[in-house]
Amino acid sequence: MSSRTYGRGPVRRKPTADGKPRRKPVDWEGQEQAVVMRWLLGEKMRGTAVGQLYDATYHVPNGGYRLGKEAGRMKQQGVKAGVSDLVVMDARGGWFGLYLEFKATPPKDADLAESQRAWLALAKSRGYRPALARGFEEAKRVLREYASWPRTHVVGERERFVLENGSEWQRGDDDGDGSTGADRGEQ
Known part of the structure; x- marks a missing residue:
């Protein structure tokens, strides 16, 4: 039986109906989001307008599976369901910053959870630009457009x-x- 390690010990995956071990899940979204950040770093090194966003962009590590006490500790420390994957703390176009919810390129994408939809609505109500990007190309388009807007003063x-x-x-x-x-x- 295969296992993954989360927190303190291995989590055993149930075998398939015919008794074969299940494959390890693939984090398509995480892999593709890492490509977005590598691209953004490359744009910074080239001196492009969108590259200026790199230093002000960070990932909120709310995703993943946590067991028992660790999940409780994370919640006490402020982890909230639905928080967007990437935050750009660069005020542009009249917005205070950008909250970008990232999903993998279809067909490997997931539906937007209700908590994610609510977080994007909250971000907008507080003066932040909410955006959903499905895949690397869409994320590049969103970031390029945001970088093209004038700075908010x-x-x-x-x-x-x-x-x-x-x-x-x-x-x-x-x-x-x-x-x-x-x-x-x-x-």
């Missing part, structure tokens, strides 16, 4: 907040270097 004065614990939080035209205006002699 926050207009207004920078506000600085001191939280109760003494740490600072800044809102406004932060230049992304992690410094506050006071670090540069600004008030």
